[in-house]
Amino acid sequence: MEVAFLIEKLVLVTVLFTLTLTIAAYSTWAERKVAAWLQDRVGPNRAGIFGLLQPLADGGKMFFKEEIIPSGANKWLFIAGPSLALLTSFLGVAVIPFGQDVELFGRIVPMQIADINVGILYIFGVVSLGVYGIMIGGWASNNKYSLMGAIRGASQNISYEIAMGLSIIALLLVTNSLSFKVIAEQQHGLNWNIIYQPLGFLIFLVCAFAETNRVPFDLPECETELIGGYNTEYSAFKMGAYMFAEYINMFVSSAVMATLYFGGYNYPGMDFVNETLGATWGPLVGVAVLFFKIIAFIFFFMWVRWTVPRFRYDQLMDLGWKVLIPLAIANIVITAIVITVVDKL
């Protein structure tokens, strides 16, 4: 029993780790393809069919490039920065339920690494840790542009965390639970939380863009002002680690948004499918549906990147503090009033 449990979790962790890495790697390819498509170009098409081997070529290039640590840099923290960024980006995957329990070899296997009863807060904590990689790396580079990028990253993250937390509170009023598993189960069929929390989702979405440092909020690495921002001094795989961390963050936040607001692995007609396909393949269809949703969100991230221009720094702060936070508070009040009235009726 104990051994089987360990093996089960080990396999799940390995599979999810590999999947996350693969999706992150292919996000770099997809980003260039989407950009090319939106700009009426062809995009990468030299390595393999449709350029599908491009991520491998890029990865190989990263490995063989020369590692440079600037002479004025703080050597240990310079290495710790990208490592921390990569580490914290992976942590979020642990609490996301990727599907209903699957029956495999006579055992019921939950498709979630850890069901902790404060899952949402855990994700929130991991997100708030993400900024350390940027800050430490930017500071250790001993470069004024890197430092500016690091400081921008920190203030941006802290500002948008507040609005994000407030939008989650409104969601919690609806779900009554902090556990991802329970929240996913509640959205059975088409009973998705987006129906109850459209405004909350919008706020969460904007904050997710800011927390992952994606355009239009990529001010920490804003090329036109800061050369490369916090990663100006980085080369070879340390640069790659930062880039990878960004794509993994994108994957995790897409998964969180899909699970919290868009039903996770639920889809209309899932009961019928589960009955026809049985206890093994039915839930796996749900897993495929969740991944479809995640990929749709990743596509949305890319679509926005190549459509919306970057915000100015003061506009970013105004949007965060003067628009999103009051809106999120109003959302909480309205949600609370509606729930109370509905309960009384």
Next chain:
Amino acid sequence: MSLFYLVAFLSILFSLLVIFVKNPVYSVLALIATFFTFTIHYILLNAQFLAVVNFIVYMGAIMVLFLFVLMLMNLNKDTEPVKSNLLKIIGVVAGGSLLVTLIGAINAIQTSEVSKLPNSDIGLVENLGKVLFSEFLLPFELTSILLFTALVGAVLLAKKDKRTQNG
């Protein structure tokens, strides 16, 4: 139990590093590690909510602000203000008297019996919420007023600064 001793050792090690490390940024990083070990302590005590809140608030927000301020001022070993001998002596005396007070306080506590929680699941979100909003409602609300006052005070201070600059 052995896990507790390992984590306790790490907490003490990191909190000593906070004091003894010269570079202020290293100091803050050691403090972050200290808070992380506290989070593990809370989890060992089955206080999940407290653990994750400590994680978010202290590690995720307050320490980011600490680091932020340090980076903004770009404190290095060279720019660190040199403390005079008088300041050092005052520091030693103040720290020593605090230590004496703490030892006295710990001695005064009866340690013969191990205190037990009536409900070991009190640290879970649901139970904690129920207790906070029924038994301890008044202290809870008073705390929120206190925090709100601090918030308003901070805004007021920031505003005052601006007015003197303009006028």
